[in-house]
Structures are given as structure tokens and as C-alpha cells.
Amino acid sequence: MNSSVLTAGAWQQSEEAVVPDHLCSRCPRGRFCLPLGLPLDEAQRLDSVMRIGRVMQTKQYLFHAGEPLKALYAVRTGAFKSTAIDCDGYEQVIGFQLPSELIGLDGVHAGVHQCSVSALTVSSVCIFPYKALMEMTSDVSTLARQLMRLMCKEINGNMAVIGDYMAEERLAAFLLGLAMRVHPRGELSTRVVLPMPRADIANHLRIAGETLSRVLARFQGQGLIELDHRVMHIVDLDGLEHVSRRVPPASL
Amino acid sequence: MNSSVLTAGAWQQSEEAVVPDHLCSRCPRGRFCLPLGLPLDEAQRLDSVMRIGRVMQTKQYLFHAGEPLKALYAVRTGAFKSTAIDCDGYEQVIGFQLPSELIGLDGVHAGVHQCSVSALTVSSVCIFPYKALMEMTSDVSTLARQLMRLMCKEINGNMAVIGDYMAEERLAAFLLGLAMRVHPRGELSTRVVLPMPRADIANHLRIAGETLSRVLARFQGQGLIELDHRVMHIVDLDGLEHVSRRVPPASL
């Protein structure tokens, strides 16, 4: 039932996986996480609000759809997927969250989570209790704007996935998107470990698992990527980008 | 080149097409337009900002993509379509605007219009110069919130169209959506005049024109609707809703 330690370890591809201390203002990822763009004094106010969450096991849920929004979360290590139930009771993978990315914005509008979020590997998060966060935003307008931006980003990101592109375009865009997110907002990385099973990718891209498998094979045949189970190497970056050219960047 | 007066007349299906005066605070549609939810005194401040636009001819542009955002517009009479150019230079119909609906929100984020908007028939609009509007919002927080709501609505509305539904579901949802919008936020109307050519509908729903034609024919064969050129009667409302059941409501 649990994934092996090895798998989890493999996903921690960044050497700085261990954050030196537990303060936003000194977090090496802060540059690209919630504190993005905040002046130092405001970032320090985040420290007093933030809490470190307990380590989460594979398949463990951070929260379920329908629960009231208690906090926003930032991924420290590991990876998550967020899922919703469609009108036919079928599970839909809305998206994946990698280290430094924010979780929980889906609950801001209604005050209730629209998605369930669960860990794909052994993972950990930073916790920002929502109430305290909102009290900060009332007099820290930079933070309020940052939250707005992140919400818009989330919306845009989803837009890219649902457009009527073909399987190849969708998949190429997805792989490139992952590669760009591995090093938080740094350079695109050529080596990416996919933290999620094929079925989740297929569901998220709204293509059949078999189609995913075939397109992946085709990409390898064309020399665009090399793939060994969950480890991907991007061989022909330009080629991959060309395939995905019709899909909007979905980044911000 | 111009559409006939008859066509334009046919589209003015509401008897109250002529607005008694030129004030938001006394506009019969104000209940469902920009002033929605505003207390009377704030609605009256809108009056001083609003201007009446000149009558627009079919195919005439309200603004083009790339132009700076100068004003928001509310449709008084007629109908509009908004279009964008995709990365291959191909035109994409983003949406349609009916009387009482707002135009121009696409330019708020960047200060520059993302879409071009043109009249589908002889039409007219109310003009709200953006600068003046923003000056109002700074001390009329209700208006600010109303604008936010409208933006979210726009986003949600678009989401519904791009999902991976099949042609039947998309089309049924589109027709129902139109029927609900004809009488500004009143009851769904059984008789709807489609103000746009088939090609625009097809483009907007991202299906081929031929497919649109065929599905329309099928709907008639199934007794869901009756269609005479651009005049549609919804015969079996429940049936139509059933076909579209997988598509989210897209309304607010």
C-alpha cells in the first residue's frame, strides 16, 4: 500500500530538499513560493503565521472536497494531486503540485474546498492558517495582490489543459510544464522524475491511458524524449516545444 | 454586406427594446446589468459616468485586440461576438454578448484588449469610460465587488465551453445558455432567435460547421427543438437539459 522509500527518494530530485530552518523569510524556495515579491519585513510576518505540517504518507489526504477551508499549504517536499468528482461521480485529476507550489486556493471562493488533495509520495507541507493569513492581508496589501496573482495563475493553468488540443500537444505541453516546475522557477530541467502514475497523467490530460502509453512511445521513437519507467530525459527540447506550440504557456 | 433591417429587428425579441431614458438608475435592465445590487445612490453615480454609444452596424467593430482599454460597454440592443486570434493566426470565437451583458472585461488585466468585439446585427451599447469607473470604485466598494463577480463569471462561462464534451453536449448547453440569457436573467425563453451565423456557433463550440448542422438536425429529429433558419423553439426542455447534463451550468 505504501510506496517504497526508494520511490519517494527518487522524487526528491533537488539537492536542497532539506530546508535549513522553518522560516519563510529564510526559506531557499521563498523566492518562488508564497512570499514571492514580499519585502523582508512582510515575509517575516509570514513566519509567525506559518506552521510545519507532519510528514504525509503516499495516498494520504491533505483535505477532502467539501471540507471548510482551514489553511493554505505550500509543498515542501514530495508531490500532490488534487482531484474533483464530476457530475457522474467519476474522479477527475485537476492538477499536480510540486515543491514550493501552493495548495488550497480552490477553497477561497466558497470557503469550502472544491477538490480533494492527496500525496503522491511521502511528502511534507508548510501550513498557513487561512484566518491568520487574511488578517495579515488586510494591512499587507502586497500579500493580497500576490494571492490574487496566484489565483489567476491557477485559473490560467487549468485553461491550458482543457482546450481542444490533440493528445500529442497536450502531453508535450504537460511534460514541458513539469520540467519547468521541477526546479522552482529556475531553469527547465532535462531530467524529470514523474511523481504520479500513468493513470493520473492520462486522467488529468483527459486521454485514455492506452493513448498516453502510445504517444509516449511515439515521442521516444521520434527522439524527443527518453523514458525509463518514471524517469524522463528530454532529448529534443525544441522538438517537444514545437509539438506543444498550439497550447498556451499556462505559466506566469 | 449589411444585414437587413428585418434580421436585426427579428433579433430584438424583447418588447422593451427601447429604453425609456438614458440613466442606469432607471434602466429597466439595470436590475441585471452593471448596476446589479447597487444601492440607488451608487447607481445614480453611474449615470454621470455612462454615455450612450452611436448605433453600430453589422460587422462593425467596437474595438480590436491590442487596443488599450478605454471603456467597458453594456449591450443595449442587438448582439456582439468577441474573437481572438490563436497562435496559428486563426480566428477563434470566444463568446457572444446579448443585451444587458458587459463587454470589455478582457482588457482589465493587462490594460489592453485581448479580444476584438464586433456587432452581429445592428446594435447599440452603453459606454462606461474605464478611468471614471475606476475612480468610482475606489470609494464605492460595492461596485468593485460587482466587477470582481462579473470577471469570475466570465472566466467560469468560458470554462464550460472548452471542456472535453462531445458535440451534442456542447451544443445543447449552448442553446440552453442562450435561452436563459435572452430575457436578461428572467425566465428561460422557449423561443430564441440566434443572432449569429452557424459558422460562428461552430467555431465557438469548436466543432466543424457540418457537424453542427448534423447535430442540429438530430435534435430536431428527436423532438428536442424546432428550428427555422435562425428561429429556434425549445420543444423538450427536459430532454435538452438531459443531453447537456455533463456540462457545468456556466452561469452565476
Add this chain to the structure above:
DNA sequence: CGCTATTTTGAGCCGCGTCAATACGGGTGG
């Protein structure tokens, strides 16, 4: 009344989903 734009109808093809069978791994118990 002819001309052109729009809409409908028909034939054929292709992408992708479904069903089904097979291969691969990682984990367990002997």
C-alpha cells in the same frame, strides 16, 4: 431573376476510446 453566401447532405478518413491480451516489477511467503 441571377449571383453569391450560407447551410445542408453525403462519402471517406483518422484520431482516439474501448476491449482484451500480454509484459513487466515490486513485494510477499515459502
Add this chain to the structure above:
DNA sequence: CCACCCGTATTGACGCGGCTCAAAATAGCG
């Protein structure tokens, strides 16, 4: 350490929805 098992991933066969190409039928307009 190996046999076994089950969940994940790949590969093949086939059908259907919807797109494309092509042509016929209307409708709007001069």
C-alpha cells in the same frame, strides 16, 4: 533466493465520433 501474485504499463484489434473534401440545396440581396 526463487516462485508466485497483483497492480501498473504496454501493445494490438476494432468501432465510433467528428473532421475534411466535395457537391447539392437554400436563402439573402442586388
